[in-house]
Amino acid sequence: MRRIDPLIPAAIALVALVLGMPALKPLFAWMFPDQARPLYEQDSFLSLTLDHLSLVGISSAVSVVVGVAVAIFVTRPSGRAFRPLAETLTAAGQTFPPIAVLAIAVPLLGFGPLPALIALALYGLLPVTEATVAGIEQVPAGVREAARGIGMSPTGILARVELPLAAPVIVAGIRTSVIINIGTAAIASTVGVKTLGLPIIVGLSGFNTAYVLQGALVVGLLAAVVDLAFDRLGGFLGRWNRDRVAKTA
Amino acid sequence: MVKNPVLLVLVVAALAAAIVLSFLSHAPNRLLSGQPVPWGVVLEGWRSLAFAPALVLLAGPFLPNGRITHGLVALAASALIAGMIWLAGDVARSMADAAAPAARTSFGGAFWILAVMAALAASDALQKLTREPALRIGLALLLAVPAVFLVADGFIDALSIMKEYANRHAVFAAAVTTHLAIIAAMLVPTLAIGLPLGLLVHRRQGLGRPIFAVLNIIQTVPSIALFGLLIAPLAALVAFAPALARLGISGIGVTPAIIALTLYSLLPIVRSTAAGLAAVPTAAIEAARGIGMTRGQIFRAVEVPLALPVLVAGLRVTVVQAVGLTAVAALIGAGGLGAIIFQGLNASAIDLVMLGVVPLVGIAVLADLALKLAGAMLKARTG
Amino acid sequence: MIRFEHVGKDYAGWTAIEDLSLTVEKGEFCVLIGPSGSGKTTTLKMINRLIEHDRGRILFEGAEIRSFAPEELRRRMGYAIQSIGLFPHWTVEENIGAVPKLLGWPRAKIRDRVTELLEMLTLDPERYRARYPRHLSGGEQQRIGVARALAANPSVLLMDEPFGALDPVTRDTLQAEMLRIQAASGTTVVLVTHDIDEAIRLASRIVILEGGRIAQSGSPREILAAPANDFVADFVGRSDRGLRLLAAERVGDRMRRGETAVGEPLTVDASLREALSLFVARNVDRLPVQDGSGALIGAIRLADLVRPPPSEAAP
Incomplete structure (x- = not known):
């Protein structure tokens, strides 16, 4: 018997939960009998999920484009001198807690989605840059x-040799970046951004554990599904690379 | 010619931040957003000497690479951060005398960015100075001593962040x-x-x-x-x-x-x-x-x-x-x-x-x- | 010293050692040799119980090895391996002193022993004592590995391809040092190799293994002169056998004392193979021989390589 990939039931559960949360109202009413409003209904979970995903998606896209570009620059002969600086920045930057980045960005740039987006993009940059540099560096010197x-040509080597061989490592960095951003986006609800963190924050300040549970379930499941999807993508790229290496050998 | 492009980029970024953003901001009370304090006020008279170490950093990219240059850059960066803290404290004190007691003077974006650029310049210099990580960390901690001393000794107590601290x-x-x-x-x-x-x-x-x-x-x-x-x-x-x-x-x-x-x-x-x-x-x-x-x-x-x-x-x-x-x-x-x-x-x-x-x-x-x-x-x- | 009696060892599904009986006498330099999978390493590791045998008995100094705790047994035997395995976080001194420390020697005695061993292996004690393995070359590391194996004056030294990973020049030096140390200390050595030239050079006895059985056992000369079967003949090299035979004997055994010859002299310790090489290279059929101190003591003729000269009574 073949084992079912856990990604499939997790994804189905996520979609069912996002679309069918209202149907679970009796269940939450039973679990939390003291709660007058056992279901978070101020916003639909679908719209919260879409807001969450677009915040993460846009910020991660910026992180990936800028992060990969920076990494490519510092691994070229012309940018070599900047590599120690880039490494210091990515290493030191990641000791900054994500919440600190968010907390600084919002008051400086104002409340709302844009500062959160910038904070997420900046923070997400670090793992992407770090992984891309590492991925390009581990390309065997002999191959290069x-x-x-x-x-x-140098461009040909980058596009046809270095980046394809570095792809699994780069994807691992993007995965870290996206997962951190999903979590940070949830916290961004504390600064007034509408994300899946909102039911949790509202629930926490209003002592409504049902809201907290609903928000936490959806955002936790979302993170798990995205992580599993990246895992499959990484595994696929790794196999793809190995197959090609095997064929050339 | 440019000998240290990394330092040059840091210096240019710091200069850009200094032009666009404010070093300090001043507000009538803590809930209103602050107005930038003009550089003219910040750099009034002898106070501007606090920025003297910046001259070394400005010249740094063009000095020949070597232990002496890297050492100088690291020391200048440390002195600049300490100088800026002292300067901010001094400006805040003089402004506090004039204004109402509820008025607040806060660090502006330029202060933070200048401080970060100086710290990065110091870290870059230390990296070039020694490959021994333990020694590098030790030197970095030593370079942080003047800044920590100024904060601990109350030089910036007139700034809003320290007032928040004093309040609680x-x-x-x-x-x-x-x-x-x-x-x-x-x-x-x-x-x-x-x-x-x-x-x-x-x-x-x-x-x-x-x-x-x-x-x-x-x-x-x-x-x-x-x-x-x-x-x-x-x-x-x-x-x-x-x-x-x-x-x-x-x-x-x-x-x-x-x-x-x-x-x-x-x-x-x-x-x-x-x-x-x-x-x-x-x-x-x-x-x-x-x-x-x-x-x-x-x-x-x-x-x-x-x-x-x-x-x-x-x-x-x-x-x-x-x-x-x-x-x-x-x-x-x-x-x-x-x-x-x-x-x-x-x-x-x-x-x-x-x-x-x-x-x-x-x-x-x-x-x-x-x-x-x-x-x-x-x-x-x-x- | 070590005695195998009908020893056998099985791994899941196949027999590594079939029915091995072998006695290694005190002071012998016994070299186990064979192709990969012949069971030579298994045989070696059964002696100090890194691998447990399944059948038969193995005796160490007359007592069954199972009567010792494995650790105690191992501490009484030296052990050196190809990958050396120095402890990277310990200094040279701590590495060499590992077994004496396990045995509870006093600190001063360990220190003296380390000094002695470093000198024996031609390493300056004061320069090397406090160094960490990563600062040593491969040859220096293996010297320390050998010193660690010898530290507690073991009665047996077990070596698993100790020189296999070294470059030819370093290997040659260490082989010479090994011979000198073994001659001086009289330690019994059991060494595993797959290099027949190394075996001929070092062994007082070669044991050739094939498929978990002894194909032939004897002195290098015996094996080279009369291979027991085709496998051994192939193994010692059909076309090179004569040359290897020459390698197994010293110039001193065939020289003519008192005779003189012209040219750069050979030393008595040189092998006949080196002598042959010189005859050919110099295009001569007679070479002078000197002793260790450089004094001329005789000569050797090309024909002497084939047939020993008529004894001392020569012209």
């Missing part, structure tokens, strides 16, 4: 030299 | 204590569970996959969600066994915080324990067996010391992560520096936010440096 030897 | 220094001290106590308390179950689990994963290879799969999913769950998910079950548990409540256990507060932090910390600890043990050279273990060491002796004298640097690296990740997560735990009533930050965010009082954020980042950076130093020293011994 062989590519030069057969007459590939 | 008892709350602040309690918050820092709580924050550190939660992290310390989290380490007990983390190590008690994580170390044996890491050993188990190392000894029984088959267990690695399922254990890491579970720990990884836990790590994935957003902190605020995991804190939230623990409330209902813990509350139910306490309702079921009220004796637990007398032990201080409840659905909100420190209990769920420590449980959640432990759950998050298991992944880096288990992973680094297993990775550290796996990195012990098999030849060393075979030789140890061959010369007649017992299993216990091999574990204590060979495996543990050789695995320790990797484990310390995992501990560093764990602690730095926990510093930030503990701040989020304030949302479920665990207290700590997060409480100050969220209070500031609710009141839109940026200096109150900063009063929470600056020590939060400080604790994270210090923990990171201390454990990096410990790791480097261990690594120097094991090679």
